[in-house]
Amino acid sequence: MTRLRVLAALLASAVYAVVPASARASTAYAPDGVLFYPSLAGLLPALGGPHFCSATVVHSAGHDLVITAAHCVFGAGPGTEFVPGFRDGRAPYGVWSVASIHVDPGWQSGxxxxxxxxxxxxxxLNGRQVEDVVGARPLGLPVIGAATTVRGYPMTAGVPSACTSRLTLTAGFPTVACPAGGMTDGVSGGAFVQSGRVVGVIGGLQQGGCTATVNYSSPFGAWTSRLLNRAQAHAAGDLALPGFLANACP
Structure with a gap:
């Protein structure tokens, strides 16, 4: 995802509606959604601008966790909103506030x-946890060579994009090729899914890739389980530093 597109997302000012429960969209993508900075310190209206990244509800003991790319977030969490099942500019399952952010020390330090x-x-939201409303995907570890579906929401599309191919490695980073393209700015943080499990998120090398046909992820391992466990324990969150400005893509 390019620096200019991220900045454009933060500065745009469209407003999206919430669809009533009777008009909810299909639940096929319910755990997957998008992230917004809705107010930008009060300068923009609610849900201001196009979304800037994708994210997925991940199963947890408290039913209250979402996973995305670290380069997608900054700050302590409040002021960021998650919209699961986002479709055609609507939030069929509501708009959920981020309470805290947890990142790995390796990301935070460098x-x-x-x-x-x-x-x-x-x-x-309304006394319910997000996983209880839209479901979740369990965390897993990637299997090289296995069929992998990568999902994300391009900024310019009202529906998610997805493709499936065999997982490979590029310089140690899990890689999913999407020859048909479609994985453009906004898909960062979207899930790599194998057998229903989240085994990666679009990010890592080139912060996910500089083209619409190749997607990278940081290599999940024991460290991702530790990160999830820290969030599950409701440990103090991190003050995440902006990461998108370090992107090497033009």
Whole structure:
């Protein structure tokens, strides 16, 4: 995802509606959604601008966690919103506030691309946890050579894009090729899914890739489980540093 597109997302000012429960969209993509900075310190209206990244509800003991790329987030969490099942400018399952951000020390100290993952704690909405409303995907470890579906929401599309191919490695980073393209700015943080499990998120090398046909992820391992466990324990969140400005893509 390019620096200019991220900045454009932060400065745009469109407003999206919330669809009533009776008009909810299909639940096929319910755990997957998008991230917004809705107010930009009060300068923009609610849900201001196009979304800037994708994210997925990940199964947790508290049913309140979302996983995305670390380069997608900054700050402590409040002021960022998650919209699961986002479709055609609508939020069929509501708009959920991020309460805290958890990133790996390797990302926090030097934006190590092998640690480009963030776990977000989501505040309850109307007394319910996000996983109880839209479901979740369990965390897993990637299997090289296995069929992998990568999902994300391009900024310019009202629906998610997805493609499936065999997982490979590029310089140690899990890689999914999408020959038909479609994985453009806005898909960062979207899930790599194998057998229903999140085994990666679009990020890492080149913060996910500089073209619409190749997607990278940081290599999940024991460190991602530790990160999830820290968030599950409701440990103090991190003050995440902006990462998108370090992107090497033009």
């Amino acid at each position: 934006q190590n691309p092998t640690r480009d993952v963030a776990v977000l704690t989501i505040a309850p």
